[in-house]
Amino acid sequence: MTGNSIKIAAVARFAVSCLLFVGFVFPVRAEEAGFRPDKVILEHISDAHDWHFFTVNNHPVVWHLPVILYVPKQGFTVFSSAKFEEGRVPYDGFQLLTEEYIQKYHLDPQKFLEGHIIAVHPDGSPNLDKPVYDLSLTRNVIQMMVAALLMILLFTKVARRYQEAPHRAPHGWQNAIEPIVLFIRDDVARAFLGEKADKYLPYLLTVFFFIWINALLGLIPGSANVPGNIAFTGVLALITLFFIVISSTRQYWGHILWPPDVPILVKIILIPVEILSFFTKPFALMIRLFANMLAGHLIIISILSLIFIFGGLAVAAGWGFSIVSVAFTVFMYFVELLVGFIQAYIFTSLSALFISQAFETGHHHGSEEEAVI
Known part of the structure; x- marks a missing residue:
């Protein structure tokens, strides 16, 4: 029942999204002269000091922050x-x-x-x-607060049910959350961190669900594209770097600053490479998540903008092309549902991998590619 309810809710949300877009946005924008798709796209993916939901008869519905x-x-x-x-x-x-x-x-x-x-x-x-x-409470900040609040409410409710009836079969949201938690614990935390998995599991679960929930919220029309903001991904990468540093051992820094069993002349070349590699790990985490989450939104808005471009030539052409455009948008919408989960998983997996390298002896070259594959 829970799985069917989630599917029905997703389909209903997308149906409402299409109605909002076609009913409110298209009739207004199609009549406007000089439509600029680049400006619309940038406004959608960038942060703002107000929250513009939609426009009805040239009257914008805005929440001023x-x-x-x-x-x-x-x-x-x-x-x-x-x-x-x-x-x-x-x-x-x-x-x-x-x-x-x-x-x-x-x-x-x-x-x-x-x-x-x-x-x-x-x-x-x-x-x-x-x-x-x-230091304003911008659109991205408000949506991150909403995501954090949803996480607190959801996990508090699930945890309370486990406390009240620990031996009872999972039901409701427990059915939806428990497989994901076990998946992160067994296939990510324990796979990379071994005996220390339980120590880092709270962070890995938090970062996974925080990215995933923000990605899902970003698919709602009028919402912010938080994972597509480089400041968001950069802060998460810095937090992972913090865990790498506090988990590191003397052997780890020894391999970076003075690689063993290597000739002196090779050390001169290898040490700067190892130091650069240390900083490229969080940089790769930041860029990977940012680029993938931004690309999907750019494609969706670009496809929808074609309706307005054709509508600027002729209203009939705009309405005619809207069928093709919405069909592609539906496809990209469901792709983005999958991409949000995959990118949250990849960020969590690579974070666990980089942390494990900090307290294990020796480096694991090529492990990043193996983890992603």
């Missing part, structure tokens, strides 16, 4: 992002960067990114001598 800024010697400033009016006006000495503002004041678009906040003079011109530290 709190802006929290810190300026040295001035302190904190807190206000709603609605004060910026989508970047059209400054507020309290701050400006939300837009494409028009960047072009007006000839700012470097590589350094001053759209959606960031800078200090401005009373006349609205940029005050580049005044540093601004943005």
Whole structure:
């Protein structure tokens, strides 16, 4: 029953997504002149200070998030992002960067990114001598909080059932969660970490479910693509690096800083390579997850944008191509459901592998490729 319920819920969620997209978005955007798919795609995959769900009859449904800024010697400033009016006006000495503002004041678009906040003079011109530290609760931050809350509620409920009836057969969410937990424990933690598996299992389970739940939430229309944000994947990679460092032994650093049984001349070449290899491990974790989770969303939005491009030529062409576009989107949607699970598994497996190398004697060259395969 639980498996059927999950399938029904997934199909229902996707059906509602299609209705929201076709019913709300297409009639508005198809009539707009100068549709820019690049801007729509970047807005979807980037972070923001407000949460735009959809648009109905040219009226956007937006949740304006709190802006929290810190300026040295001035302190904190807190206000709603609605004060910026989508970047059209400054507020309290701050400006939300837009494409028009960047072009007006000839700012470097590589350094001053759209959606960031800078200090401005009373006349609205940029005050580049005044540093601004943005600590706002952005769309990605809110969604990560939602994912964390879902994890706490889900696992607390499942754990309570095990405490109340430890010998009772699993039912409900226990049926869905227990096989995944056992899979991570047996095929990831114990396979790579051996006797120390139970020590690192809480972290491995947390990072797996946190990535997977955020990937699933990212498929809901109007949600944020959190795993496709390099800051998100970078922080997770740094946490894995922290576990590698605290788990490392003298032998591990000895193989890196002074490889044994190697001629002196070879050591001179090998030591920088080993040091570089130490830092490339978290870098590979970061880029692998970021690129794979970003690519799926780019493909989905690109395919959907073709409806608007054809609709700009002729409304009939837009509606006609929507059949093909939605069909491809359905296919990519279910592929992304699988990709989210696979990428969470790969990140967890490689984290366990790199941690195991830190306390085992010797290196395991080629183990990364074997683990992924």
